[in-house]
Amino acid sequence: MVLGTGSDVGKSLSVAGLCRAYARRGLQVAPFKAQNMSNNAAVTVDGGEIGRAQALQARAAGLAPTTDMNPVLLKPDSDVTAQLVVQGRVEGRLSAADYQRLKPALLPRVVESLNRLCEGRDLVLIEGAGSGAERYLRPQDISNMGLASAADLPAVLLADDSRGGVTAAVLGHHLLWTAAERARVAGVIVNKFRGDPAIFAPAAADIRQATGWQVLGLVRWSEAARALPAEDSLALDQARQPGRGLVIAVPEIPRLANACDLDPLAAEPGVDLHWVRPGHPLPAEAAVVVLPGAKSTRAALEALRAEGWDIDIRAHHRRGGRVVGICAGFQMLGRRVTDPDGIEGPPGETEGLGLLDIDTVIGPAKRLCEITATDAISGTRVTGYEMHMGVTTGAGLARPWLSPDGRPEGALSPDGRVMGSYLHGIFGAGAFRARWLQAMGGAGSAGDHAARIETALDRLADGIEADLDLDALLRLAH
Template identity: 90%
Template sequence: MVLGTGSDVGKSLLVAGLCRAYARRGLKVAPFKAQNMSNNAAVTVDGGEIGRAQALQARASGLAPVTDMNPVLLKPDTDVTAQVVVQGRVHARLSAADYQRRKPALRPRVVESLDRLSEGRDLVLIEGAGSGAERYLRPQDISNMGLATAADLPAVLLADDSRGGVTAAVLGHHLLWAPAERARVAGVIVNKFRGDPAIFAPAAEDIRQATGWPVLGLLRWSEAARALPAEDSLALDAARAPGRGLVIAVPELPRMANADDLDPLAAEPGVDLRWVRPGHPLPAEAAAVVLPGSKSTRAALDALRTEGWDIDLRAHIRRGGRVVGICAGFQMLGRRVRDPDGIEGPPGETEGLGLLDVETAIGPAKRLSEIAALDAISGTRVSGYEMHMGVTDGAGLRRPWLSLDGRPEGALSPDGRVGGTYLHGIFGSGAFRAQWLRALGGAGSAEDHAARIETMLDRLADGIEADLDLDALLGLAR
């Protein structure tokens, strides 16, 4: 198990890199995370959903993603409520307090998934959640030391040098864990390290003397890690580096979901992908605005209006700009969104942006499907997945944006400037992306985004191989 001194210290990518490194050695490897909190999710081959970080780790292992890799997924729709997905299926919408009360009852299903995933494997690499030593969460814990105890797991502790305070973070965890829990920790790995390792040597000795835990290695800062899909929106700050070329704007909406839909555009050398924070207008020079997915469509609409982005969008279209909505973004472009049963929040309906002649009703059924098809309209092959609750109807569907193997998908405005689709991952298809960028007056590389991810996983694994003793690390497993 890889435990962390906090959120976003690099646990997900370390596990992904270790999965690739050990898989390249011929081991049968699988990733596991008991509980993930993220609105970035992936469709599994067994018809469920898991966090996208575990799907990336599965890919690194040479496996198709399955629900046992992430048996509990929390998808927040407000600050205090979330949709709870258990073993790939929607279980309930719960408040944080209700979930804490119910969480211990999920421990047997977590252990069941881990046992099932372990069958026939040489190695299972398990990612913890957030900080591994939050005492107030310990009685209900199913994802950190609670799981390590239940499944008798050895662990390493990962700390983030880029934030500073590594020694204090490690010693604080040692202090908060009971003696039996400390005994499970085989050592410490320091991530995102820059500089001369010799300078860190006194800190490593301080850690060893105070805890008995050796520092197993210093992982250097990895540019490959920055290019891989992020676990959740915590990583958006790293994606805000200014670019050059065709400006594509993306408003940062509440409860954004599957923001990695935009990664292929961000990777284009001729594209300046701009994430627009609240309090800032949509840039007038944008050639296109993309409305991303959201776990709470009506709340996202309210935020758009609060920020005045709805006015910016209409001005953008009058200037000749394009607008694309993906999943919830597609729903927002319609005339209204109804949620009579309160699936995503309080029951009710919200007026949409009225840019497409469609309406959406949110319901309890969730559509999950992988898609790979020929788009007859663009003449390119596209691939991706659907993952949404809600049915969209209206006259606008008679002008589909895509035609996937003869099936109409999405909607297009009469002037062709506004389009919406339920297909996540559409910009990952190189030929489609290049064609879309050309229509905007830009140029696309048509690079295979999937091949790029494979290359970055290999580079990540190369760095880990160089900085850690993988034979010694494997020897800690049992």
């Protein structure tokens, strides 16, 4: 188990790099995370969904993702409520307090998934969640030391050097853990290290003297990490490079879902992908406005109106601009979104943007499937997946954007400047992306985004192999 001294210390990418490094050695390796809280999710081969971080780790290991790799997924739809997905299936919407009470009952199912995943594997790499020693969460813990104790797991503690305070963070965890929990920790890995390792030697000595834990390695900062999908949406603006060419504006709506859909566009040298934060207007120079996925469509529409972005979008369209909606963004482009049963929030109906002649009713059924389709405009093939609640109807569907297996999907406006689809991952296909960018007024590209991801995973693994003794680390597992 890879425990962390906090959130964003690099657990997810460290596990991905280790998966790739051990898989290249010929080992049968798999990733696991008991509980993930994220609206970035992926469809699995067994017809469920898991956190996107575990899907990336599975890819690093050369595996198709399965629901056992992330048995509990929380998809927040407000500050205090979330959709609960267990072993790939939605089991309801509940408050944070209710979830804390439910967690102990989920531990047997977490261990069940872990045991299944271990069958036939040489190594399973288990990612912890947040900080491994938060005392207030300990009684109900199913993803850090609670799981380590239940499944008898050895652990390493990952600390982030880029923020400073490594020694304090490690010693704080030692202080908060019991003697039995401390005994599970085989050592400390210092992540995102920069500079001369010799300078860190006194800190390593202090850690060993105070805790008895050896510093197993200093893993240097890897620029390859920037090319990999983020687990959440905390640093969306990092992708922007003004002046690159075609400006694509994306309003940063609440509870963004699968923001990584737009990573292939952000990586294009001729695209300036501009995530527009609340309090700022959509840029007038944008050629395209993209409405991304969101956990709650009606709440996202209300946020658009609160920011005045609905006015900006209509003005953009009147000036001849293009508007694209993906998943919840597609639903927002219609006339209305109705949630009679309160699936995503309070029951009710919200007026849409009215740019497509469609209506959506949110219901309890969730569609999860991988899709191969043909773009109606260019005739190129696209691949992706559907992951949504809601049924969309209306005359606008008679002019579909895509054609998966001969059936219509999505919608195009009569003027061709508004398009929407439920298909996540649509921009990953190089040929389609090139044609689409040309149609939007850009230079076009046939860059292979999948190859970029593979190269980044290999470089991540290269760095880990150079900075850690992988044989010694493997000997710690049992």
